[in-house]
Amino acid sequence: MRYDDPWYDALASGWGELDGTGVPADVVPPARREREEGAMVAADVYLEVQRSAAFQEVRSRYRRFVVPAVIVFLAWYVGYVVAATTAPGLMARPVAGAVNVAMVAGLGQFLTTFLLTWAYARHARLRRDRAALELRWDTQELTRGVRGGTS
Amino acid sequence: MTGDHQTLALLLFSAFVAVTLGITTWVSRNRHGSAEEFYAGGRLFSPMENGFAIAGDYMSAASFLGISGLIALFGYDGLLYSVGFLVAWLVVLFLVAELVRNCGRFTLADVVAARMNERPVRIAAGTSSVTVSVLYLVAQMVGAGSLVALLLGGKSEAAQAWTVIGVGALMVIYVSLGGMRATTWIQIVKAVLLLGGTITLTVLVLVRFHGDFDRLLLTAAERSGHGEAFLAPGLKYGGDWMAQFDFISLGIALVLGTAGLPHILSRFYTVPTARAARRSVVWSIGLIGGFYLMTIVLGFGAAAIVGPEAVRGSNAAGNTAVPLLALDLGGGANSTGGTVLFAIVAAVAFATILAVVAGITLASSASVAHDLYASLRRRRSEPRSEVAVARAAAVGIGVVAIGLGLLARDLNVAFLVGLAFAVAASANLPVLLYSLFWRGFTTRGAVWAVYGGLIPAVGLVVLSPVVSGSPDSLFPGVDFQYFPLQNPGLVSIPLGFLAGWLGTVTSAEIPDAAKHAETEVRSLTGAGAV
Numbered sequence: 001m002r003y004d005d006p007w008y009d010a011l012a013s014g015w016g017e018l019d020g021t022g023v024p025a026d027v028v029p030p031a032r033r034e035r036e037e038g039a040m041v042a043a044d045v046y047l048e049v050q051r052s053a054a055f056q057e058v059r060s061r062y063r064r065f066v067v068p069a070v071i072v073f074l075a076w077y078v079g080y081v082v083a084a085t086t087a088p089g090l091m092a093r094p095v096a097g098a099v100n101v102a103m104v105a106g107l108g109q110f111l112t113t114f115l116l117t118w119a120y121a122r123h124a125r126l127r128r129d130r131a132a133l134e135l136r137w138d139t140q141e142l143t144r145g146v147r148g149g150t151s
Numbered sequence: 152m153t154g155d156h157q158t159l160a161l162l163l164f165s166a167f168v169a170v171t172l173g174i175t176t177w178v179s180r181n182r183h184g185s186a187e188e189f190y191a192g193g194r195l196f197s198p199m200e201n202g203f204a205i206a207g208d209y210m211s212a213a214s215f216l217g218i219s220g221l222i223a224l225f226g227y228d229g230l231l232y233s234v235g236f237l238v239a240w241l242v243v244l245f246l247v248a249e250l251v252r253n254c255g256r257f258t259l260a261d262v263v264a265a266r267m268n269e270r271p272v273r274i275a276a277g278t279s280s281v282t283v284s285v286l287y288l289v290a291q292m293v294g295a296g297s298l299v300a301l302l303l304g305g306k307s308e309a310a311q312a313w314t315v316i317g318v319g320a321l322m323v324i325y326v327s328l329g330g331m332r333a334t335t336w337i338q339i340v341k342a343v344l345l346l347g348g349t350i351t352l353t354v355l356v357l358v359r360f361h362g363d364f365d366r367l368l369l370t371a372a373e374r375s376g377h378g379e380a381f382l383a384p385g386l387k388y389g390g391d392w393m394a395q396f397d398f399i400s401l402g403i404a405l406v407l408g409t410a411g412l413p414h415i416l417s418r419f420y421t422v423p424t425a426r427a428a429r430r431s432v433v434w435s436i437g438l439i440g441g442f443y444l445m446t447i448v449l450g451f452g453a454a455a456i457v458g459p460e461a462v463r464g465s466n467a468a469g470n471t472a473v474p475l476l477a478l479d480l481g482g483g484a485n486s487t488g489g490t491v492l493f494a495i496v497a498a499v500a501f502a503t504i505l506a507v508v509a510g511i512t513l514a515s516s517a518s519v520a521h522d523l524y525a526s527l528r529r530r531r532s533e534p535r536s537e538v539a540v541a542r543a544a545a546v547g548i549g550v551v552a553i554g555l556g557l558l559a560r561d562l563n564v565a566f567l568v569g570l571a572f573a574v575a576a577s578a579n580l581p582v583l584l585y586s587l588f589w590r591g592f593t594t595r596g597a598v599w600a601v602y603g604g605l606i607p608a609v610g611l612v613v614l615s616p617v618v619s620g621s622p623d624s625l626f627p628g629v630d631f632q633y634f635p636l637q638n639p640g641l642v643s644i645p646l647g648f649l650a651g652w653l654g655t656v657t658s659a660e661i662p663d664a665a666k667h668a669e670t671e672v673r674s675l676t677g678a679g680a681v
Contacts, residue, residue: 043665043668046669047665049668050672055675058675066245070242070245073241078403081231081399081402084227084385085384086395088383088384091383092379092380092382092383092384094379097368098368098372099365099368100382102383106227106234109234109237109238110234110440110444113238113241114437116241117244117437120244121429132676132677133676135675135676136676136677139679140679
């Protein structure tokens, strides 16, 4: 098995130091060490983690939020663009004063973008971050384990 | 434009150039020359810093001057651009930012090549990244040439040419000496300057109308000569069905293109974790959204205060609407206030262009050195030499961009930007999404997805009315126009996705389940992320 993959390249200097976020700096991810003997086993680790209930939970939480959200905002945006080009009469209908349907829809796009950003960030922070971080350490522990414990 | 404007504007330009060169020397005083440092700035930026830098990378002169100019001339239709440019960030935030930060190292190709046979995928993704970057770069250089020459009053060919050469030389210096760290700080300084200038002008416009947005709109509509139609879509893109398709095509390219822009993707690697990448995107959405909201006020303000005839008289495309607005808001052409505000706006526009070209040059030199050179050379060598290649590539790309910028200086800037977005959405986005989310994706699928989007996108532009067959085209004398739309996105983006699917289902290669597991686990948890 050859390792031309950049992930397995020789280390550049300066990484693994404190990352400035308050979280302890990452330990050297083991994938880069002792690549010869641990290779096949490391691949099994990722398969095993992928099959684990904890990972499936993180993945489905991510997808349950992202898939509907992407469909909703893309449909709303494409609908807006199509309406603006093909139905100018509807868009020109006045709402209040100089503000018409088009202006409300345009500012509505800004508003929904901000709201979805907030909702995504909140969802990720509360429902995903902790579980993902635990999985990260567990996975790195496992890959280190199969390499003989030194890192 | 009088001599006072020019002197002051030149003074502010020089100050900005001096500050940025100072930043470049300061950050490169103790560099190690590692790839990590050159491409990713050591990955030590905070989410807020990176958020400002992303916003700085994204808010180009095309947005600041172009969109407000379009609003000043065509009313509501200009606003459609700002909506597309902003909504695009949801694609980045939801599907790309964190996952790319977790799986990649420096470039888009890192993410794709991890699962595939590395060499062909890296060459394909590197080629498309360089193509997108060069198109975007040429757009900015053309903008720099025409705008700075115009703002400085020199309308001669020579002034434009020297501006393009000067901008090219400066960006090469920033990038090759300072790498990502210098580029990021230049973006941050520029973003602060641009937002400061925009906020000042917006407040002045709103004060002029006593905070009454309704009256601002009504005055703009009245002054435009179009009445109510100025506030509704249709003035620019309302023509025949072809114009409508063209606009829908542009709208789709804008919303899907951002997630495929190499200089935006490379920004996520400058922060330590995926969580930090997410927070920097949240910052940048706030900054960019606020900025585009203000350009709406500036655009309608320019229509109401300066008037579309005066704007069109100065620059047919409307690019000088904001400087003219600044002149008026400051107290008129011969007042000190007007002179100062005008000079500030001119200097901010210049800073904007300079910072954006630096960011793109860095990203494309990374693609050349890390993807193309690393795959095409015979033997593997030390990472240190890759950085040397990247520095040389920055010089080479600078020369190419200067050359193309001089050749293409009569092309419309907004069109070139729209084209870069269309190519990014067709060639880079399908392969990126497939490799992150599709278990069965194969090497052939990846290569086909890239070329299947890149070749139609570029080919359709060559066959479009932009290049030949109409009085406004690049070669008005000849006619090989076979494709009616100016923006190829509506056709080439689906083709990119289709080619990726087709390549995958026809290839004999059995997708590596372990590699897919690795990509999926890494992308969602950050295990083993650099």
